Amino acid sequence: MKNRMYCLAGLVILTLTSSCIRDFLSDEIGGNCKGLPEADHSVADVHALYEGTTREVTEDWTIEGYVISSDKDGNFFGSLHFQDHPSDPEYGLQLEIDLPDAHLWYPPGTKILVKLKGLYLGKRKGVLTLGGAFPAFGNLSVGRLPAALVPGHIIASCDELVDIVPVATDAINLGSRPANTLVSIAGLQLVEEEAGLPFAEKDKETERNLQDCDDNRMLLQNSAYSDFATEAMPGGRGMLTAVYVPENSRSILRIRSLDDMLFGDERCLDGSVPDDTESGEGAPGDIESGDDPPGDSEEPSQEGSVLITELADPDNNPDARFLELYNAGDQPISLDGWTIRRYTNANTEAGAITDLSGLSIAATGFLLLSPDAAEFQAIYGLAADLEVASNSAADSNGDDNIELVNPDGEVVDVFGRVGDDGSGTDHEFEDGRAVRILSIVRGNSIYDPGEWEVYNDTGAAGTVQQPQQAPQDFNPGER
Numbered sequence: 478m479k480n481r482m483y484c485l486a487g488l489v490i491l492t493l494t495s496s497c498i499r500d501f502l503s504d505e506i507g508g509n510c511k512g513l514p515e516a517d518h519s520v521a522d523v524h525a526l527y528e529g530t531t532r533e534v535t536e537d538w539t540i541e542g543y544v545i546s547s548d549k550d551g552n553f554f555g556s557l558h559f560q561d562h563p564s565d566p567e568y569g570l571q572l573e574i575d576l577p578d579a580h581l582w583y584p585p586g587t588k589i590l591v592k593l594k595g596l597y598l599g600k601r602k603g604v605l606t607l608g609g610a611f612p613a614f615g616n617l618s619v620g621r622l623p624a625a626l627v628p629g630h631i632i633a634s635c636d637e638l639v640d641i642v643p644v645a646t647d648a649i650n651l652g653s654r655p656a657n658t659l660v661s662i663a664g665l666q667l668v669e670e671e672a673g674l675p676f677a678e679k680d681k682e683t684e685r686n687l688q689d690c691d692d693n694r695m696l697l698q699n700s701a702y703s704d705f706a707t708e709a710m711p712g713g714r715g716m717l718t719a720v721y722v723p724e725n726s727r728s729i730l731r732i733r734s735l736d737d738m739l740f741g742d743e744r745c746l747d748g749s750v751p752d753d754t755e756s757g758e759g760a761p762g763d764i765e766s767g768d769d770p771p772g773d774s775e776e777p778s779q780e781g782s783v784l785i786t787e788l789a790d791p792d793n794n795p796d797a798r799f800l801e802l803y804n805a806g807d808q809p810i811s812l813d814g815w816t817i818r819r820y821t822n823a824n825t826e827a828g829a830i831t832d833l834s835g836l837s838i839a840a841t842g843f844l845l846l847s848p849d850a851a852e853f854q855a856i857y858g859l860a861a862d863l864e865v866a867s868n869s870a871a872d873s874n875g876d877d878n879i880e881l882v883n884p885d886g887e888v889v890d891v892f893g894r895v896g897d898d899g900s901g902t903d904h905e906f907e908d909g910r911a912v913r914i915l916s917i918v919r920g921n922s923i924y925d926p927g928e929w930e931v932y933n934d935t936g937a938a939g940t941v942q943q944p945q946q947a948p949q950d951f952n953p954g955e956r
Contacts, residue, residue: 497890501629510635516541520561520568531617544587545659547733552703560658564642569657573608575621586638589880603725604656643718648693651728660721663829666714677706691747695728711740724852782806784890784920790875791947792908796852800871802844805918812836814884823898829869843954846871856948875907876900890920903938
């Protein structure tokens, strides 16, 4: 009974608080149009301010732009995207804001004036971003601007909404477009195996593969909390309008609503493209693997030489987590169709699956996966090969189980025991690392603790109680 009373009281407080914030924002944002600031600098000037590290903007500048994103259908959350012109933009920017239902005050087509002084400027996943300060483990990064501060920095002008004209582009040229701008691409479809699947898997951001009729590829990023997350993706081909939100070298698109996706035409390619062309020839950021010779029987014998060699959960910086794969063989191996599965705690169903299609791993070479490529490079001094989603295998907090799976669905290598919570076991690397013994050069589908050195904050079950600090206790890209 007491718990119910607490819950009821909490709901009342939350409702009143939300109401107050809405009233406050309505007064501040939608209030008097007199005395609005005028833009004295451009979005291009903001880009020129960035010098490689996150910084507070001390310049008393005001810029203007046009909103292109919308959180109305939930596929955008906590961010506002705008570009410098309604058509033919040269620059775009992303604003991190802690403002639910931002579309009520800043719908697409709104001309906004952004007062920069006091905001923070930095890069997230290689893209310039404005917002509030987010200090973590002695490092400063851009976080969401609190709702109460939003109207003091982002001011909706009194101009009528304008039509935002998306820039027509294609898969080949998408990577040359400015980030955070609105684009349109004709002749796209979902790859055959994903057509008809839901836009997003339950409780996780999901990336779906788009292709044109030349099998050039790009990614469609969907939120699990969007209004259309459980709807089936269209099976046809057609026009896509989307906000271009690249992450480092990966070309990613995000729609605002289902109206941005008009796929009513007949499909192409189905049944004519072999599985080994999954790399998406010509797609920005992809690695071209070429055509495999018919009847190739060499690769299966090489598969066991790809193995997991290091998992990192640094005690001082969780953003510096990574997963390292190594090819101990003498031939390069295409990773088309390969996946890495993360099983959270004691779950027996994978909570996250990372698709490695489009990548290859050189003979005696490494593949480095990071949930934050910019942070990885800043900490370790080298580039990650693939930036992956948060909560994926490369973002493990040390008590999960991980499988490396080949295109046939066979487990090639494993860390941990699926179904066992790793806490307090011989495969817990929380606040530490797990590194493969140098003499191990083949994957193992059954976890053998004798093949690993495991460091953590507990020292349980024969592990080493020694939390690991980044960068000095880790060596990505080396054995």
